[in-house]
Amino acid sequence: MNVRQWCRDLGMGVRFAFTGGREGWVRMVLTAVGVGLGVALLLLTTALPNVLTVRHQREEARQDFTYSTKVPPRADNTVLVGESDTKWHSRDIRGRRLQPEGRRAPLPPGLDRFPAKGDMVVSPALKELLSSDGAKLLRQRLPYRITGTIGEPGLIGSQELAYYAGADDLVTEPGSTRVARLSAFGEAHPTTERADPVLILMMLVVFVVLLMPVAVFIAAAVRFGGERRDRRLAALRLVGSDSRMTRRIAAGEALAGALLGLVVGTGFFLLGRQAAGSVEVLGESFFPSYLDPSPALVALVAVAVPAAAVLVTLLAMRGVVVEPLGVVRTAKQARRRLWWRLLLPLAGLGMLYPMIGQGRSNGDFNQYLVIGGVMLLLVGVTALLPWVVEAVVARLGSGAVSWQLAIRRLQLTSGSAARMVNGIAVAVAGAIALQMLFAGVESQYTKETGRDPNRVQMEVDLSDGARLDVAAREFQHTKGVRASVAISSGGLGDKRRDPDHTAGITVGDCAALRELAHLPSCRDGDVFVVPDAHDEAAVKAFTPGRHGFIEPTYTEGDRGREIPWTIPAGLRHVTARKDALQTNVNGLLVTPSVLPARAAPTLYQQVYVRLDPAVPDAEEYVRTTAARVDPLANAWHWTSTEQSGKYASLRTGLLIGAICVLSLIGASLLVSQLEQLRERRKLLSSLVAFGTRRRTLGLSVLWQTAVPIALGLLLASAVGLALGTVLLKMAATPVAVDWASVVSMTGAGAAVVITVTLLSLPPLFRLMRPEGLRTE
Amino acid sequence: MTPPPGSLLTAENLRKAYGPTVALDGAEFSIHAGEVVAVMGPSGSGKSTLLHCLAGIVPPDSGSITYDGRELATMNDTQRSALRRSDFGFVFQFGQLVPELTCVENVALPLRLNGTSRRQAERTALTWMERLEVDVLKDKRPGEVSGGQGQRVAVARALVTGPRVVFADEPTGALDSLNGERVMELLTDAARSTNAAVVLVTHEARVAAYSDREIVVRDGRSRDMERAI
């Protein structure tokens, strides 16, 4: 067997594929679309690491916070950067105010000059948002003139909302949280991102789960349109090609489909890449240029897909004997054996087992073991299913005529029935497992914040130097606000430098302090203490009459203000409210007049806001007010639990992906169903001749699809639940069955069957017309 | 033409066109109980269409078909299907046995469609298979029996419900002379013994020689050869 012979036979097959008439084309297109989807998915997979890398690099390049607590001195090459992030209807807006301090001040990436005071440079997406009709409040909040757009290097995604505004009022002080002085943008010590191992685990499984059915589909797709192709192959045998040649020619036809699939897939990928630039998923967006698969991986895909198509066909054709006068599917196959079929999923479990309990903390999962294990488990489904179908169908008893017709047919061709369902089973099994993993991990990521949104709905953290009393009043008069509570806090040490004992100071009027602790009575001038149960020494250190220093200095930080203060007499012990506005209330609670005026700048100031639920957009009004009173303020909404929303969206995404895969498989099911019906046209009309009811034949078609699918879904659920359990254990997450996903996935599978059956009924009834009896 | 007295199945002035192709153009037919009538004619002459119309499978465009005093044209599809199940039997050129059912299940199928229980149906089926000398094949599938055997199974299937008319469309078309004649002998013997009428569409004179009378269809028009002499 030489290479030239191989090439000639494959080439002949390719030619046949392109000259196979209309039906041949339909088959080619179906195969190409199937393969194309697979290829696009593969290319996406190979491009994804690059996306993450580029995003990470961009993010580091524009980084503008320093980890040092010391503020560098003002110089010709420094710039002050104030953080003024905000939100617009749950979309984050990255905001920075820039104040260059010299001619050589560094520009952030994506900017070619500094905006003057009152001007701003915005991202394209923000520009679009600002000019939209509903964004009036946002325009009030960002009352700057737009003088330019941020270039691509300054953004991490095409849909990112960001702006740089010019400023001249920024000051930085030691320990400042909002304003930094920089001599260069970007992380001084770039790191390579190390993703959460569980996240990597999920991603691996997602890809295997989505790719496996595609592989199964490709395997089924190359067997499309058997009848016609077989006749052609038989004709080839008649003119003298041997059985090996015939197989190679068949493989060549599959190869043609796969090659066309590569082209289609590249098209899909490029389209998808372009589309990726204009969509936002989970609040994240990309630039198309990020989706740049590495050439080596692309080459691998380009070689592996056609090679796989040829291999699958050669394997599939082993069960088929093409004789000169027709095709014989090796009729009586030996009873399917169970043992090696069981071996596959067991081996898969065996590969995953060592990683059980590893979780997030215990380092990385072995990627090869994960992929191998999941694949073996899922391939196990395709291996087990034919056995299950055969075993069950052989035992099914008799019933109505429709049932008898369907069961007898399944008994005769359980293999092809199982082959049809394999794809669905694999997709459903994988999806169930993933949904379980997501649901489990998600519950882990959901945690109590200790904040009660019934008490207040928003919190505004003001920057240094803002006037708290003014801000509180402004919020009080903001539309949609029922009440506001102003609280500021600072620290007290027992020594000027490097104190032994420290305590918190929380400042607020009586109403504000009552939000934190149970006060027996309160007047301005009162002082209370909430003793820290864990630090009795500190409690003793700050008894009335003792001297302390507000904002002491620590060796490693900048010099503090070191304001001396004597603990006043009349200090009363109180207990913190369980539903206090701040967590961990302890230390001194003081009314404003007690502290020296000098202490005010050292305090961290917050305003808590109660919203009127009846006012729509109340939150946006608050943010707008916040931006007005203090452009560097950080306003945010309270929630009782912090749920990582990305998982919810990921699950939806997976569901959509799975449904797409299912519909693809449904389409192929329909094609083979119709083909089979057409083969039986004469038989169908003769059955009608002796009075068979349409209902009987329709039902028999339904049973014929429904029985293997029901078995497939059952097996898929079992394997999916097992895989899900294992994956959850690997992620060290409590195992809980996500019945909703089991039901939705099996439901989607069932919906596919019903759709396929319904769609094949009209052609069935058409075939049942007596015209089918006409021979001439 | 007025139907001869005692006719079981009569057709008058049948017209049927498939699109632009005229299959029947004023065809006549009549048959009485126990009679074997051969329908002959060149291919494409409309003889199969005549059979389909007579059997109520295809409604004619115009003309009347009377079976046992009932007008087929006034029946709907469901009623005609029911009539075919109860009163008619069918044999086709290639048997058209359901490949996944065993032979005995195939023979029992018409009975089961009529609602007979599976056991009862298969028992009756087996007696007919004995009569057609194919009872040994009962557990075989159609793919495992020869053409002649399969056709005899098909004849058994056509007769199992005790039909009053058997429609046979080229029943020997796929068989050699010997097998074909055997099938014809068994079919006509069985039909005569149950007083069933047989409408036999064939283009082979030797097969038509098993009939009592022949009708020739040409260009959609029928001609009763009895009257030609």
Next chain:
Amino acid sequence: MSIGHTLLGLLESGPRHGYDLKRAFDEKFGHDRPLHYGQVYSTMSRLLKNGLVEVDGIETGGGPERKRYAITDAGVTDVERWLATPEKPEEYLQSTLYTKVVLALLTHRDAADVLDTQRAEHLRSMRILTDRKRKGDLADQLICDHALFHLEADLRWLELTAARLDKLREAVAR
């Protein structure tokens, strides 16, 4: 084959001289066996005697005297009856059947009727043979089968001819 009926049939389209009759006969039917003039003469005198033809006129002048024959009403009826009577199904009767068909065409009669009549007769013979075969022993069966196959061949010829009547009509009219 009946030469008398054939000549009668040829006369149906109009009176002819004896020599014309021979020429017409040879042209239509005598592809392999031309008719002797003597045969025409003797046949015509028999027909004359039976009153199926009459002498329409005698041409003198020039050569030997030439009688012109015309068909009588009795002659037409005779042709009619002959065409309607099926031949006894036997081997090698094609030439007769062929003559009948052509004559029917020439005389604008229904040639298909001629064929159908013959066909029905053939099938009746086949039915009888089939019946005998079913009741008889092996020897009977074999003998009957031989006859059946021959009859079947005739019948096929009849069918084929019926299918080609239109073409034949054109050819004859030429």
